[in-house]
Amino acid sequence: METIAKLQAKKNKEKITMLTAYAASLAAVFNKTAVDMLLVGDSLGTVFQGQKDTLAVTLDEMIYHATVVRRGAPDKFIVVDLPFMSYQVNPEKSLSNAGKIMKRTGANAVKLEGASELVLESVRRLTAIGIPVVGHLGFTPQSVNGLSGYRVQGKDRAAARKIQAEAKALEKAGAFMLVLEMLPARLAKEITRALKIPTIGIGAGADCDGQVLVCDDMLGLYPRAPRFVKRYAQLDTVISQAADTYITEVKAQKFPGAEHSF
Template sequence: MYRTTMRRLRDGGKYLSNAIRKRENRSYSNLPCDTVYGGPKPQDPVKRVTLRHLASKYTKKKPITMLTAYDYPSAVHVDQAGIDICLVGDSVGMVVHGHDTTLPVTMDDMLLHCRAVARGARRSLLVGDLPFGSYEQSPSQAVANATRLLKEGGMDAVKLEGGYGSRVTAAKAIVEAGIAVMGHVGLTPQAISALGGFRPQGQTSSGAKMVLEHALALQESGCFAIVLECLPSPVSAAITSALKIPTIGIGAGSKCSGQVLVYHDILGMMQHPHYVKVTPKFCKQYAQVGNIVNEALVSYREEVTNGTFPSRAHSPYQMDAAELDSFIGELEGSGLSLAAEAASTASKGSSENNETVVQVKR
């Protein structure tokens, strides 16, 4: 008896320990890779993408995959697809919230979406965008908001736009605070006020050289990778060759170290005029999910309208016959004869429904 009890306690302890470990692994991606201070054992890089995993792919010249996600379902899909990096982008403002630009997105918006994505993605490296106005004012502001994305949002790293002035200073300060930073040059959507709209960059010799200088400045600040957006392929190839860190292209040709696209764009999620207006030319649609969704919703509306839904098969809940008789009697006793009649009529359909459900299960 004693041995049995002790074995159960020991097994229960193992189960509890494993449960706690799984919960911790879900919450934090970048666990220590070396047991220098007796912490968690080295994690399997195949199960959880880390910066070391990305560096290894870069060294071996294996393309890096990156995709956006903005909520729990999209994060699960991105994760299960084996995508290396899951970006919670401030593009959420355009594809989810219906804005024409990313400028209205706030830190609170980003934190809400980051938390949802962190709950859904267990494998991908999680990167959260620092929204417009959250890092430009001072290094302390940048570090404070970057810290929030990790502590409150569950991210592994942050991304910021621009490779000049306060942007580079912010990137360096965040890196020095111990937070991984991804840079972003070329078309930087947060700077459309200065750029004059969503326009490709680096199309002149001087413009291309400037983008290269910005990328080099971000590398010098300590960024682990840099997004290149809306650039001619030769410019992206030159920047990728000049840098010693990975480049992730979006509308920048095939010569980058990896590629990123927006979740809703590649799935063809929506056909709404507003969304079509903000869908970039460089995006390839791998599906037409929006058409399937539209057809399903129209079918639902039609079935509700013509009374075919819910059918008997979709009305499975029953009352015990004695309870139903009692209920109808209570209604009649309360002077609710019409209600009693409605319940009685529905009970006949319910009985037939029960027979249908049993047949379906068989």
């Protein structure tokens, strides 16, 4: 299993890979691969639950999915998202909720979005008691309404400077890694060079220290995906064809055969 020290040592030497996972079955498949990290993201709200955004995902749901992913992937470094309103109230609530995730799931770290003073104080206090934290800047899905939808962030100079300052603040507060989502590639490159901690990009260009993709997007389980996604398989077609073949064989009385019967 990777450790924080091993992951941080990859900066400027080896690209870090991360994929999301929400179920034990797929986590078990990923456990056999060389992927460095798994993220149990609150993206499960859109991917697994079919919701329009991540805002309705609860802490208990995150704990449930993280627990089953850990069962499927006992050998992987697992990061778990703190969901909307589980850490934005006060640092005490952040500590309590992050502690529940770590104690109940066997996760290795938690992830928070943004860099408000409340978030920075939560990062400081979490890391002070030994809970590793991954930051998340750029497009932050839990702020989708305030950001007026799914938009690239940091496109003008003022916005870019703000994100750069937030990245430095998160590093100083104790975050050991930073996810950069939907940023201009040049800005992500500048942030990556300015930080001592690794950056993980998603729609942020090739110069981040690593990359993360939502597993369902990467596997081609949806007919449409964001521009920054590359489909490495087209499993929606494979699955539908398998289901159609099953249906045909059952109706034609070809399945089950003698070899499938007791």
